[in-house]
Amino acid sequence: MSGGTALAPFLLIAPLAPVLGVAAAYGPRQDPLEALVATAPYGRTRLILLRTLAVLVSVLPVTALLGLAVPGPPWLAAAWLGPALSLVPVLLALAGFVGPRAAATIVLLGWSSVVVASTRGGLDPAWPVEAGQQGVYLALAVAACAVIAIRLRIDRQRGVAL
């Protein structure tokens, strides 16, 4: 298998792994104690962020090791972390409006479109994670965090934030 052939599936899946893990970690359908969490002083937001951290801690090292095995330049093993770490706050921001399942679907489709479009467009297979694109992911992450913060200020007293 050539480096380019292996790279596209890896870049398609690796950034989505933490997103799917986080989406599965909370929400009325996934968490049977949602009704209690929403009214507990510990705070739903704190719990979601704690679970997000737990997912990242468990998923990222495994995926990073997998990245080392994928043929390509050495920086690729870390470069996918850019989209991965920006898609998670995007998921959390979207989930506040449409719920975790729909948010995960939107993020999944969005990221898949980027990878597939770059592959079919004749671009370098590593294009989605090249340095030029990392700035876009950073901007996306900052925007998502801002949306989360604004949403928190508006909604957290109601127990419906995130």
Place this chain on the structure above:
Amino acid sequence: MNVTRNTVELTGVGKRYGRKHALVDVDLTFDQGITGLLGPNGAGKTTLLRIVATSIAADTGEVRLLGRDPHRAFADVTAVRRELGYLPQELGYPSDMTAFGFVEYVAVLKEWNDRERRTQEVRRVLDLVDLSDQATVRVGRLSGGQRRRVGLAQALLADPRLVVLDEPTTGLDPAQRADLRRTLSTLGHRSTVLLSTHQTEDVAALCERVVVLAGGTVRFDGAVTDMVATAVGRVWLADEPGDDALVSWQTAPVATTSWAVRRRRARTPPSRPSRTPTC
């Protein structure tokens, strides 16, 4: 001037889901003691309790809980939640958790950070609901009534000043309901307890006050004895829903007994021999 605030103050509270009005301009105050919420399905009981439990926000009106406005600031709603015990109508139970583990998890969410104190508190509330001997049993292996008592145990953590119980007696057998009544009546001496139920016997046995909701509005608010007096000749037990009953509902899954309500008619009870006036 010494101003005394009620534990719960709802002023002009309204809530709607899409086009459906769940609550319309509700004015209620609650203080120490047990208040029962009665009403048919869709009357707004659960919506009212969820608003008081800070689970959802009212669309209109003012809500004050324990002297605080839960919509004003995060600190206010957190302070309210520290003194709140809430048993939702539908509570999911992770089946692989033990009864102790389940209540302990909720205790963590309620910021019982000291492990030793938390363990003591969990044991105390499990004892209150008579589940000490089932503490190490997985929730998935408990009966429906036992699971409901586990749910009640978590609501009693930390002796909350405000206790909101949505149909706490669902799934309990008569003996368990009697035990629950004893637990709640003790709680009502020091806390504000709001409970919704379809069991009128529970209201009669437990509550000093009853609020009847229908169509999102308050239809009755007063002492149980006053409500009974209001219903004389208009509510009766029947073996089957009669033509002259405007509203009737069953009291058991395989019911031969129905409650029937007649309004705006003569106050004489129906003449069928199978019917028994309840008041």
